[in-house]
Amino acid sequence: MAIKSRVHNGEPRNVAFDEARAAYYSTKRDEELSYIRSGGDTIFAGSNQVELFLMCMALAKYMNKSPKELKKRVNNIPTTAMREEGKWLILALGIVDNKTLTCLKDEGPLYTEAEKYAEAGFEVLQSLLAYHGRGFGQFLEITLRKIAEGKIE
């Protein structure tokens, strides 16, 4: 059993995505655009919003994209739905970007920055899905395998 996390400082209640992405983040089964709806045809089908958010954020950082401002925030992903491991990916980004630990005294700005990364990463994901279509899963698998095996610098 995982040890209960110590209280994070200034952790926000929700994480946001841009309003323009709302349809893609939708959990409604009849939302055709949704990447995560059950029964959809992306590898995210049945995943939750947190997973899509973290994927976008990680993609942006991996592809060296600059964080992008959100035009209109939709505060829809409760932080309670995020596992500690996921939160620490956001915090790791903050620690590295700020090159200090003091940023952990108030996590709010780190989450805001993560939202901007996720916004930039969303565009990357969108273009990858458009390019690879149903083959995106295979592309992701190969890429991740190469990274994990140290074959990509």
Add this chain to the structure above:
Amino acid sequence: MQLALDTLKLFNYRYYYGEHIIHFSNDPKKNVTVIKGDNGAGKSNILNALTWCLYNEEVHSDKKTTSLPSMNTEYIAELALNNKEGEASVTLTINVDGEMWEIKHTITGYGEKDPSWTEEEPKYKFHESFNGLKVTYPSNGDLKIVEGIVAQQLINELLPSALRSFFFIDGEQLREFFEVDASYNLQEAIEKLSQLELVKKTESSLETYRKYLRNKLQENNPATSQVQNEINKKETQLRKFKDDKERLKKQSKDYQTEIDLINGFLQNYNTGTIAHVSKEIARLEKFIKEAKEKYVKELNSKNEYLVTSAPSILLMDTIDDADDIIQQLIEVGDLPPKIKESFIQELLEKGTCVCGTPLTDKSRKTLKDYAEKIQISELTGIAFEGRDKFARHKDLIKEFPEMIESFNQNLEQYEDIINKCNVELRDNEGELHKYNIDEINEKLRKSHELDQKIGELNLKLKGIERGIEDTEKNLKTLYIQENTEKGKSKAHSEFTDKIELVQDTLQVLKNVEERVKEKIRLSLEENTKKYFLSFLREEGLFRDVTIDRDYKVSVINNQGWNNLDDLSAGQYLILGYAFVVALRTITGYQAPVIVDTPLGKLDPTHQDNITKNLPKLLDKAQLIFLVTSSEYTPTVQKNFSSYMDESSYYEIQKCQNITSARLIQNGN
């Protein structure tokens, strides 16, 4: 409740031209009735008559007769030639706790010469004009008559439709029952036997009351109304999901039944090769279906793993860098153990050390520097937690190639099986097509179409199950939010307390429901195992019978493998009997058991064992066996003799014309 059949009256029903009555013994000590007839004489018509009368369904799918109308064909010819309307019916009288009920299913209609009618080959068509059910039963000293749906509901309360597979048994169809329908039927039977209707009704009323309370609270407390609106929406969505799930499951079962009928038709077709090839096709289709399901399940697991692992792997360098930053702080001593700021301030204010020595300027400076570091020291705990999480991410990254390899290997394995079976399937279908029989081709096409539909339904079902899971998760979060909001509003505590009480009660009821069902499942499992192993004479062949949480039945052999699909026909029959006895043992449910071809697939040793023990284990319950001459051996007759009286033996005499039969009591 105690149920016993009294009489069964067949009137122009299928093989039985005119009126035929079977009287069943109501003596609990003489609980066996035997109806003997050759193959094709009309034994199965008796089992059909019972289920047709009670449920408007005919369980024994005798493929040669399914295309025939329920009305006797000789009688239809007579009607056509005399240009008049006639009636066919099955009337069942049942003794229900000492009171007589009469159930009558009637059809009326008229016959007509088929356009292809000739003197040499006369052919007729039947046009049904009425099809109805009537139940007459005693009520407050009078006889009450109900018809149609009300009558059907009454019968369902008496002999629940969900249980009929366990009491109206076709010995030849048991393999299909356990392979295809068992889990669905078991689930239904357990639902029914758990007698949880009252709990369900209470749940439904409480849910309505909770809705009412929420609406009241919303009127008075707009702050919570947003959350509650969301809850109402989600609850409606959840109900819809659950209804859809039930509907799809039923539809899928109906399609499967249709496929089984087609497979049965093909298997029973007139040539041995066609029967063999059809059986092989059915086996391969089932195998492919299972392999496809496993493939999809594995693929979903792999995708889920990819999606959850991807962020860690893509951020591998970031995780390393963040971990290095913490490590460096530890190494230079900038991340000391957590120190209380108040403790340092106290030392500085007092001007003395804990040992009483006055603070020097140097020690004052050190303490002041330390106070500055406190900011970071407060983060020590959280930083160490971070390192722990980073270590987990690193482990995940390390394991990734191996995990993906394992997923791929499993997927390849399923793909191989599917491809291999598809090749075999095509070969077998090619073999069948050689016969160029239009009807076979049409049936095969229909079977494929239905199979595809089942696949689509299963996909939809999976989506709905995910939807149910997600909605339940969302609702859980919303309930927490609702409680938080309600906590803020003391003025409406009366409503909030009531809502909480209703919610708690609903939770308790759900737990009760689960526990009762689980208890029945475990008890059914234990008893089925006990009777199955005791009925089997070959000791040590099997070691267990299990019914898992999805109500899937497994028969475990002595090497630990599930042998259900490879049981012999006789072993299926024994498993069926074990179920019936187990159901009876755990519920005390007293209903007659009617078995068509009860011993045909058993060797003499097992015939002896079953006929000796079944009447004893199901004492007081009527046992009606529809047997062939070869089943009714002297040993079986001897074993049954003490459970039968003179009037409980019937013989079916096949008339010269193949579509007519006569029932003769006690062979006279």
